[in-house]
Amino acid sequence: MFDKKTLEKIAKAKAEWDKKAAACTERDALFETVSGEPVAPLYGPADVDGLDYDADLGLPGEYPFTRGVQTNMYRGRLWTMRQFSGFGSAEDTNARYKYLLSHGQTGLSVAFDMPTIMGRDSDHPYAQGEVGKCGVAISSLADMEVLFDGIPLDQVSTSMTINAPAALLLAYYVAVGEKQGVDSKVLRGTIQNDILKEYIAQKSWIYPPEPSMRIITDIMAYCAEHVPKWNTISISGYHIREAGSTAAQELAFTLADGFAYVEAGIAAGMDVDTFAPRLSHFFNAHLDFFEEIAKYRAARRIWAKRMKNKYGAKDPRSWLMRFHTQTAGCSLTAQQPENNIVRTALEGLAGVLGGTQSLHTNSMDETMALPSEKAVLIALRTQQIIAYESGVANTIDPLAGSYYVEALTNRLEEEAEAYFEKVEALGGVLKAIEKGFFQKEIADAAYDYQRKIERRERVQVGVNEFKIDDEKVEIDLLKVDPAVEAHQKKRLAKVRAERSEAEWKKALAGLQQAAADGTNLMPHLLACARAYATLGETLDVLREEFGEYKEPPMF
């Protein structure tokens, strides 16, 4: 940035300033990021020494994409405002989607309940008490038809937060499209389908890692041909961060997972450029404003470099990292919940300044329940205020060139590289999972964070400082109708009674055959969907064939 002589002059002055600063009294506070990284009082040219504009930053839409993945970013189109939602029955959630779309939301994002996430029908004994509680209950294509009733699938993009059963939910979506007369080639959306982070952090698995990876490569191959606009995996750091990781761990573990999928695709015989452009990412937006922005910038740079140099991708679309962002649920507090609106606004702003493609802003009441209609509207309005009132969407990557942000971006990249080496030394991602490496790193970081709050080294407003004694929560919470479980059981019974037994049997037998002989599972899952085999019945066939995963408990 500066010539050598100027740099020397600045360094000399800085040395003088350092002495003066050292003589000043500092506040009694911890000067470190949320992740526990020390922060200097001042950053200057020396901290970004060696930064090469072309190689390290480039222009928006150009390699290595540090400044953003599109040429004109939000000048062309704002990020997609995509509020994750789902609760109760398919009818309840369908009504919420229509409400959100009518208030200016631009994409759908489906939250499923725990039984659906774990591949159990609503009438399974394990589902008792869980149906419709933290998302919508989907036990067959019949539920999915209701969920998207009156929502033309060729006009929305839909993200589905589903992992172990992702292939089947995608099959349901394609089948709903068929019923609406929408060709699978025009369907747009995302399945999370990131099983590695389930073993690492979110812990919603069904099958062991190896067959799970096979399901994923089947999806990648099928979508490349039949659902070409679909994002086949949303490689997710969100849950890793929520489980307690630092920013560097979130960055490193997520990208390590991403590269593991790339390697699996290549090992399955696919050309990297046939599937890599449909991989997307999903990051957390935590409270440390600059560290988060640097994290997104570093992520794009690392991804681009490795995809090009290590995996030999030639299509620029394989190099660019597109990502969704959600503000940090774990940063919210049950105390003085209205303060969560402010936390979320700051986090959402970091996501936007970091160049996100879509954003979910959390609602203030989410430490207590699923969001109420009012709370979710405030959360959506928060994004609209960032987009239309704050002015930050006028120019691209405005924090580039900030000594602090560039130094942080470099540091996070270095930390991620150091983690990649550790994971490699352990024998790769699957081996590292088996050894509990990620799990322990995250648990340690979570405990460290909690202890800093309890020792009051870190201030949490309303929790360990600025408290209100005997506060009463004065916001109305959403109540999931307890009748949903009975309602679901009734529809399931109807589905089972009305379907063609012969077609149902044939579809399940076909799936079992494919699971055993290694042919692509997707066409068979689609056949099961069309035959109204239930979610549990279909996935049980694969349970039988693949076995189930168990995690050794540790803390």
Place this chain on the structure above:
Amino acid sequence: MAEKRIRVLVAKPGLDGHDRGAKVVARALRDAGMEVIYTGLHQTPEAIVEAALQEDVDVVGLSILSGAHMTMFPRVQELLREKGAEHVLLTGGGILPEDDIAALQKAGIGRLFTPGAPTEEIVRYIRETVVSEN
């Protein structure tokens, strides 16, 4: 005089996989000198009560973030009573609305903690309650 160490079972009932809170609390209780057994994920109420009896614990702490608390807490309570283990303190935490907390406590379940609760408060509560009961 050496006090008897309090034994705690930290348990994750149901299908919920969110284990950050359970693990942090388990470590904090251990660091406070308690014997802690962690069940791991995806446990049925039956398996949890079985483990509580086998390990002869003073406290069962359930962590639930999936919304199934109104089913899981009463079920574990009922099973503890059936097995003659109503002396075991049943407490816990998670994503719990205030009204539900009030209803569960009215039914005789111990204190329930929500996000932001200091672990030292949980430690204090367990110490005071278990000691006063013994």
